[in-house]
Amino acid sequence: LRATAPMEAGADVWVADKDQAWVRAVVETLTTSASSLKATVRIEATGKSVELESPLEPDGGGARDIKMRNSGIPGDGDTPAEAPPAEGALRLSGVGLDDLIGLTHLHEPAILHVLCLRYASNIIYTYTGPILLAVNPFQRIDGLYSTELLQKYYLAGLLRSQGVDEQDPLPPHVFATADAAYRSMIDASADYSEGDEGADAMNQSVLVSGESGAGKTETAKVIMRYLSIVGREMKRHHGSSSSMASSPHRKARSGAGAAAAAAASSAASASSPGTPLSPGQGAFSTSHMEHATTGAASVEERILKSNPILETFGNARTVRNENSSRFGKFIALQFDDDGQLVGSRIQTYLLEKVRIVSQSDGERNYHAFYQLLAGTPAEQLAEWGLGKPKDHHYTNQSSTTGLTGHSDAELREETEEALTTMGFSEEQRLGVWRTVAALLHLGNVTFQGDEEAEVDPATAESAERAAALLGVSEPDLAKVLTHKRLEVGGKTMFKCLTPADATTARDALCKQVYGRLFEWLVARVNDSIRHDDDTSSFIGVLDIFGFESFLVNSFEQLCINYTNEKLQQHFNDFVFRLEQEEYDREGIDWADIEFPDNQDILGLIEDKRPPGLLALLDETCIMPKADDGSFADKARDTHSSSSRFSVSRMQQSRRQFAIRHYAGEVVYTADGFCDKNKDSIPAEAAELVAASTFAVTASFFEPTPEEAKAAEEEAAAAAKSQGRGRRRGGGMSKTVSTQFRSQLQSLMTVVRATSPHYIRCIKPNSKAVPKVMERLSLVQQLRCNGVLEAVRVSRLGYPVRLPHDAFLARYACLLPRAQAAAGKPPPPQSQPAERGIWLLSNLGALEDGSFQVGKTKIFFRKGCYDAIEKQRTSVLRSAAVRLQAAARRFVYRSRFLAAREAAVVLQCAVRSRLARKQLRLLQENRAAVTVQRIARGFTRRLAFLRYRSAVVSL
Ligand SMILES: Nc1ncnc2c1ncn2[C@@H]1O[C@H](COP(=O)(O)OP(=O)(O)OP(=O)(O)O)[C@@H](O)[C@H]1O
Ligand SMILES: [Mg+2]
Known part of the structure; x- marks a missing residue:
């Protein structure tokens, strides 16, 4: 960060601090010599004076970059201390500052300061231009999601859309963002008739990001709740009011205020009061839906019930969040021409499968495993031979087996209820839990033997139970775990695996089955809530992992950060467009303004030619003998000239490489990249489960329509090239990176065709407690979630x-x-x-x-x-x-x-x-x-x- 200001003695400034990130200070003296600028500043909080020194750059037209070395802050060593100006008024107005873009000096310390002040007053939402910042309160804030407030935002949005000026704009809120998306959709659909060019403009997306535990999922649920209430009331009101939702061209024309008030109050009366948040499922009550229907559940009810299902099978307790989503999701809420919610489509991304077979201390496996053990009736548990979490390898590797303040048994009931509401048959529900039970048993199977693995007789019972619960024969199961099928000269042969390889094969099978189960659940949920009519418009809510940089970063982090780079590129384009609009509106010539572009990083990761990292990884995975080391070498050889890529000698010896992302440099360790990318099981294992006697289990391995199409194409291509270099197994041969890249491409295609709304969630502290703000981590998050980059972009060109x-x-x-x-x-x-x-x-x-x-x-x-x-x-x-x-x-x-x-x-x-x-x-x-x-x-x-x-x- 560089700060410029005509700094004078007596000026308020911010000084970098290693504990507080930034502290306020007053310049006491300022001396300029030929080569340097020296300042003595008095730190406000401690009253101590500190010496700062900066080499003086030639003064360019009054602008002065101040990058000072701090010699005086105790223990601060070499920390650069910078001194951007602090606005005196900021101190007074920080809490009331709803949009940070209003600050004349918009820089990191100012944002930090205002966010801290607001957070201390329980104000968790703040705008920064087009972004809504949401700081997780880790407690219920009275009235924050109340019916009355929902009603206010609804009414304000309605009036605004009818051209009634707001006297007193409502403060920032996720309701406001949800409403803005809804209004834009309605207004755009009023401007376009069916089939019009540009009708895509009516589609909206709300992009929620932030680190783990920052509140993305809860925020996404608030948005879904808002839209489902508003979307339902549209219909109800449509029937009774002539002025609000009449015809696709429904910008209200007369009596708007009264109609709006009526609609708002009926929306509110049907919604639940703000209920306490819980880290478990369905943190927001959906009780308002309960009385809405009799018999078949309403579409809103089913849409909201998708959350507990996805959370049970895709969320787990981690050290950072008790209810951490281990997958990304994009939920497109579909609306008809009357603005009524008619359905929803869910797309999920990158379920973290390694968690199924190994968990670190303080973490758990997916909630489903514990709910199965805690909530299944005793007779059923006995019939399936299940014990306690400590009895199963997949649930006993960590000492943490419970949740704080939540009971897995109760959560199981909620899941069961959600599955029922969603329309899962009894057989399907049983099939789902039976599969989870099978995995618990399969995890307990161990192997013995020196070179040739065989199932350890002590765990033979587990193998039998696993086979029975999967609906396959035990010898067949043992065979696919201990042998590998080879095709030599047109003949099929079986090679015996070592016990270690057999254990890997067991884990791979479990990961594959669970992954398939998850995909199957999502597909069934989609069947239940999807609206197939193409003419409807949608509001997509993206709840996706934020930028990650840990001590050790692996394949998952590369995919996650790749996603964030993509989203950042989209965001830059969006801010650029907004800026252009502002310049056009003001009649400003913007031809020579340069905006940042991260295409070079994206190219480094995703390009086909010269091969980007993902293509290199795929190439490596096809080679019979290639491993993670050769992937790291290839990456280094191909990209050493890129300014975004670097490998030091030390990193080279550790099979590491560094990428300079927009949010900072991340060092990736190539270990495990190949296995994680292949993530496949031998075709014979997939064929075995696909032939399960249980229809539900067998259906997990049925190719999805896309897979079937891809397999057909592949078969045709293989026939052309006479099958050279191809592996067996149809859809299985697609690597994770290929799948993910194409998923991401299609996500971006969808998102690009929508009007975006941005929410950045911020985690105030790592202990998940209210009222505590860890300032250093806040600054780090502002850097990672692109807020500072956004500010930088919007301040390029003509920043003031x-x-x-x-x-x-x-x-x-x-x-x-x-x-x-x-x-x-x-x-x-x-x-x-x-x-x-x-x-x-x-x-x-x-x-x-x-x-x-x-x-x-x-x-x-x-x-x-x-x-x-x-x-x-x-x-x-x-x-x-x-x-x-x-x-x-x-x-x-x-x-x-x-x-x-x-x-x-x-x-x-x-x-x-x-x-x-x-x-x-x-x-x-x-x-x-x-x-x-x-x-x-x-x-x-x-x-x-x-x-x-x-x-x-x-
Ligand atoms: N608006 C809110 N009000 C009160 N508590 C909240 C709010 N948002 C989040 N929380 C609390 O923080 C916890 C973590 O939130 P959430 O699960 O949404 O995080 P996340 O960003 O989705 O994390 P992950 O990436 O791990 O899935 C919630 O379980 C809840 O206890
Ligand atoms: Mg989440």
Whole structure:
């Protein structure tokens, strides 16, 4: 991350921190030398001062990249400390900031800060432009999914679609996103008649992603619940209201408000109040559906009941999530022309099969195994010879066998009920559980022998039970586990396997059977809920694994990250399109804006020529002697020149390679790639189960229509090339990567033809507790889930945009400067665009094309924005200095005047006292002289008189 800002002393900044990700600080001093920029910042929380230093890059037009080394944060070592600006106002307005795109400085610390503030106030939803961020609360928040709220969002959406402006927009919510999808679909279908070109535009998709435990599945369920309620009410209302859902062209025209209110209240009255979330199945109550129908379940009910079924067979307890979905899914909710929910199609991706045969500590196998053991009636358990989880190899490898706060027995009841609602017959239900039981027994079978494996007599009973429950003969089962069929010179031969190979064959068979069972369940669920009429529109909800980067990353992570790259590419295209629309709307020329493209990574993974990683893997798997090491070597030889691919010496020795994904570099370890990619069982094993005496079990191995078609094509191709280089087994020969690649291609084709809505789920802490936010992990997730990339993309080109008025208000202080440069006054205020252009053109040093003035907004390139911000800061600074000077002058002058006045008073007093003293002295002098004179006169006179009388007498 790079941050730019005209940083000044006193500025609020964010400083990277190894524990808190980012901490707030204030710049105390800033010194620039010829080669570096040094800053002392005071960390707000601790009050400590920290020294930061950055080599100074040539200052390009005011833009300054600040990438500082932090020397002062204790224990922080070499962590780069960066100092993007923190908006002072952010502190106050963070909680109320519903859309982060409104931040002038939209960067990682700002997003982190606002999300933390909001989360602390139980506000879990926030927009970042077109993305809804949802932070998992790990607790029930009162009223968050209540009927009243649902009703409010429904009503707001309805009014908005009818052109009624919202006074007070509702805060971000998953209901709002679901409603936006629904409204867009309805509005688009009103604009297109059947068969119109562009009618595809009515289809929507809601793409939910996030790491494990972030809340994707719960979010997807809220969306499904919202759409099923709204979609059902449409029909009900259609019958009673003339203004709302009348005809495919049903933008309401009159009495809209009243109709909307009526519809909303009836929607709400039929929905359940927000029920507590549980990590188990059906976290949201569907009780509102219960009374909706009698006899056959309604379509909404069946659609919602698909969740417990998929969760029982496809979810498991992991260290990261007690109810972790171990597969990806895309549920297309289908609506008819009246906006009524009529069906749904489910597509699943990449079930994690290795879990069936091995589980790490703290994790469990799929819920189905424990539900079977906890919820099956005792007689049935005895008949099938089942024990407790600790008695079966596939459920006892981990010490964790239960769930916190949930009982497998109760969950089994829910599954059973869901299967029944979905229309599974008793025989089918029994068949499903019987197969799971068979796998538990098969897992207990072990082999003995030195070179030639045979079933260990101690586990012969398990083998017999497994065979019986699978509907096959025990010797046949033992044979496919301990022997391999070979075709030599047109003859069929059997080669005996070693005990280790037989164990691998057993596990492979179990994985295959369970995988087939899962696919079969999904297919049956689809049969029950799918609506086959092509004319309907749909809203697809994608609940898929987010970007993964672990200590050891394997084939699964490559597939998952490949998926995320695909979705990211789609997302980039989408943001690009939105940007283009904004530029077009504003009349901005966008020809020279470059947007990021991750096609090079996708090419590296999926290209056929030169072969991408998946093609290389397939090639390796066809070779008789090839292994994971040779795949890693081939990958290195083919892609060493790619900037996205690298292998260090150390990695080479460990059969590793690194890919630079959009979310960061991931090191993959090639061990197990080939086996995981082949994921096949010998044709004889598949044929054995396909010939099961139980129709349900046999049907797991019936080729799906697509497989049948692919097999036909393959057979035709094989006939052409006389079968050279092909393996037996029809559909079986497709590798996992080939299947997945084509699944992903078709998913992307579907998604590309829809209007997308994005939800990124965020896991606030790894302990799954409420109110705790682990800031480092949050930042990591923002990077991985593409939010930061999205922000980056949307801020490429002209990242800062301000409405004309806001621009003029902010930069009015630069008018005198511009006027001095231009030598003439600016255009009048009534012409804001002209005034804006005049202002920017006269500020000097702004490069050509660094800003554009649109119809309502002014668009800046980063450098231009930084440059005028710098000018603004310097004008404000010098104004502040002048103000300070005036204020200081006033203060000191006032003090001086007061002092002078005081001095005068004092002087006056002193002088008068002295004068009085002087006067008194003079008066006393004069008095003394007078006294002396009189006294002298008297004595002289007396003497004279005496003398005269003496003279006279003489
Ligand atoms: N909106 C919510 N409100 C309350 N609790 C929630 C919410 N979303 C998720 N949770 C809690 O978090 C748990 C994990 O959520 P969820 O199973 O949806 O994660 P996920 O993203 O699908 O993970 P995975 O990738 O492992 O399947 C849930 O079982 C529930 O307890
Ligand atoms: Mg999930």
